[in-house]
Amino acid sequence: MSRTKGLVVAALAVLVAGPLAGCGAGGSADSLTLYNGQHPQTTAALVAAFERDTGISVVVRNNDEETLANQLVAEGSRSPADVIYTENSPPLEALVDEGLLAKVDPKTLARVPARYSSPVGRWVGVSGRISVVVYNTSLVHPSEVPTSVLDLARPRWRGRLALAPGETDFQPIVTSVEHADGKQATLRWLDGLKANAGGHIVPNNETVTSMVDSGQAAIGIIDQYYWYRARADQASSTSHSAIATLAPGDPGYVLDVSGAGVVRSSRHQAAAQSFLAFLTSPTAQHIIGSTASFEYPLATGAPPARGQPPIDRLHPDPISVAELGDGSGAVALLQEAQLL
């Protein structure tokens, strides 16, 4: 029994010591708490540069953007968060609706074209991505690749489409299609996608990309950076897929904005604003454009993303971030189509 007692005492010691060790983080005046829904490696590089520049330390909480937004709502005015940084605009718009975001410093907003930021100035656009078609080059000839997202619902893609309806990147496409063609047409289109995807309804765009690349599916719709990231991780000789943009202005051709906002209840408003200013600074925009994030930096005059066409040569659907909204309409449609 002495052995067990020793074990219990050791476990108790760990139990008492462990949590105390964690108490140092957060709360002090020269430290920020960042709720990060962006890809952690991109954020880690940005945070490291910010800490070096300003001496302000940043405590990062990583999770899915919608989970973090939900958490902020649940926490209300007692939230420990100072800044939230998301992959897409809908969670930020939802937080604006809840009255949880502070006004962004106008000098920060001025660095980014107004159409990429909150229409009421409560979050700032940092980087962007576009939705594209990804196809397997052995299974699909480039001339067969559809130029409209609506064509993916045609019977010729039955059993060949991979779809991630739960991806937050898919909601803006649904919103955009509804904006262009109305509710009934959108539902018919979603029914077609569901029939075509069959057993290839998958959790995320990483899976869509790898299924198309491996030939388990022939075609899919993703944000372009998933394909670039996957290709960077593998030898190019083993890549069996390519991406194609849709026709200019097609409702499936959407520019998704990743942005950041200051939490209204934050007790570190000045430091939080300086983090947003940093995200739109040339230093940060250069990090975004030159690292493996493969996103388009959005600040005026920022260099184009590594190995990709400049953003002004893209022709996405002109739908605005306000029209993309908080995504709840898209979710209701996806639920009605039983994709969610």
Place this chain on the structure above:
Amino acid sequence: MTATATVAAPAPGATRRRPARPRLLFLLSAVVAVVLALPLAFLIIEAVQYANQSHGLETLRGLVLRNLTAELLWNTLVLTVAVTLGCAVIGTLAAWVVERTDLPARRVWAVLFVLPVAVPDFAVAFGWHSVFPAIGGFSGSVLIMTLAVYPLVYLPVAASLRNADPAQEEVARSLGTGPVATFWRVTVGEARLAILGGCLLVALVLLAEYGAFEILGYRTFTTEIFTEFNVGYNTPATCALSLVLVSLALVVVVGERFAQGRGRVSRVGPMAARPATRHRLGPATAPVLAGCALLVGLALGVPAAAVVHWLVLGGAAVWSWAVASAAFHTAAYSAGAGLLATAMALPVALLSVRHPGRAQMVLERSTYLVLATPGVVIALALTYFSERDLASFGYLTAWMLIFAYAVMFFPLALVAVRTSLAQAPVALEEVGRSLGRSRLEVLGRVTLPLVGPGLAAAFSLVFLEAVTELTATLVLVPNGSQTLTTGFWMAQTNAQYPEAAPYVAVMVAIAAVPSYVLGRWFDRLPQREPVAA
């Protein structure tokens, strides 16, 4: 059940002699039950609030009563049945081979058979998926989940076989019962509570599993609940679907209760523990060894090979300080959870085994529902009550995460403690009481030593599950801290497999410690050396 294996329920007259139900025990158990009911209370509050909004009820009804629900229900049910049966067979056979035969190197096998519980289900799924990309869907999920969770049957069955009275098998054999019939009627019969308890855990864990099915592309109720939660910005819909899932768990829990039957398994004859005679495998040794090797190879070898593959690819660069920090946090939180859950399980188990009654039974059974509640719902429930009633006291502290783990894995602790208690002869406690010892003294000097292996098993089960918990951890982990699972998941979802590998390797190493210590401790129990047949 043969008469030898069963001590009949006390005669009606005995009930009157038993002391009134101990108030302290009942109070403690009630507190535990209330704590465990918090997630359910949260689900109901959210759903009712939503239903009271305009069109809320219609929306909820629309979300719950539709084809997709039926499809997910079917997916979930067939998978649960198939995996539970597979685990019952594999877990029981493996436990019998280790505890009751002269299998060579059985101490090593005993550790190897438990280890898969230390490998998170999603890591097993990923290991297989990366080696055989075509694996997925229903058959892939059945295979991988069976390999990942069979230890939940193995552990309680092994503990039960270890403590069972060998006289009963001997009596059966001496009465002319054949070896197979003896195995089925006596050995399996004695271990029946443990097998059913293990199956109950397997079924409930499957209902709540998320990561593995997400990787294998198999849609169940729980994966859908997460999707709704993540994209829907829609907690009420998540709660409504979770209520359906909890109802499903209720069916499982009630079903297991009916399968349990009555009667208590205990020793007959001499009171001192006596080791069982080990069956000689003889010529069957080679095929049995091959079977053991196959099981370990499939359950551990494939995921291990995948991890080693990523580690080699990643080189030294992936062993960052972040991994060490995550390891420390994981060990601390999980040890805390193991202690807390075991402490919570003891009064409930004592009450249900030593003072059975309808109220006690309902109280005990209700606690199982929490196991089928998705981690994210438990995290949301604790957040909700902390924010609403306690001015966010404890929120995002280590204490709350430990508390969440203890709540989530309480049923594991309960099964282990209860199985041991049910087998500890109540007569010894009665002797203690008759000698004038107080109830607490008897608990400390008679009962606890008797259920020692059960308490240790409870701690290690909860510890192992907490080490591999993902979804509640993502929501409740203190700001700036990382655990091994969250570190793994962040890297994995970003397809950074070499960076993900060290987290899995350390996770297995940490979880291996309690498995090994436990195995050794069991082996050192007195009179454990096998007797020649």
